[in-house]
Amino acid sequence: xxxxxxxxxxxxxxxxxxxxxxxxxxxxxxxxxxxxxxxxxxxxxxxxxxxxxxxxxxxxxxxxxxxxxxxxxx
Numbered sequence: 001x002x003x004x005x006x007x008x009x010x011x012x013x014x015x016x017x018x019x020x021x022x023x024x025x026x027x028x029x030x031x032x033x034x035x036x037x038x039x040x041x042x043x044x045x046x047x048x049x050x051x052x053x054x055x056x057x058x059x060x061x062x063x064x065x066x067x068x069x070x071x072x073x074x
Contacts, residue, residue, distance in 0.1 A: 006037060008034070009031070009034060009037055009038055009040055009041060012027045012030050012031050012034075012038075012041065013027075013031075013040075013041050013044045015027035016028065016041075016044050016045065016048060021051070021052075021053035021055065021056050024048065024051065024053070024056045025053070025055050025056045025059045028045060028048060028056065028059040028060050028063050029059050029062075029063065031045065031063055031067075032059075032062060032063035032066050032067070035070065036070050038063075038067060039067050039070060039071055041067075042064065042067055042068075045060050045063055045064055045067075046060075046064065048060035049061060049064070
């Protein structure tokens with residue numbers, strides 16, 4: 001079971017809705033680097049697969065692949 005996200009994860013999740021695509025991309029990448037505790041953000045990252053910015057879409061895909069692999073290993 002996934003616990004409530006910590007403060008850092010919560011702040012990064014907020015940034016996923018930023019109007020600047022660079023902020024969305026960077027927040028997504030930062031979540032990828034947080035490991036298993038970022039799994040709480042999966043449902044917030046999934047909509048970015050349809051983001052208008054291709055760099056955001058690519059980073060969302062990379063991040064979801066990483067987090068899905070962590071869940072599979074758990």
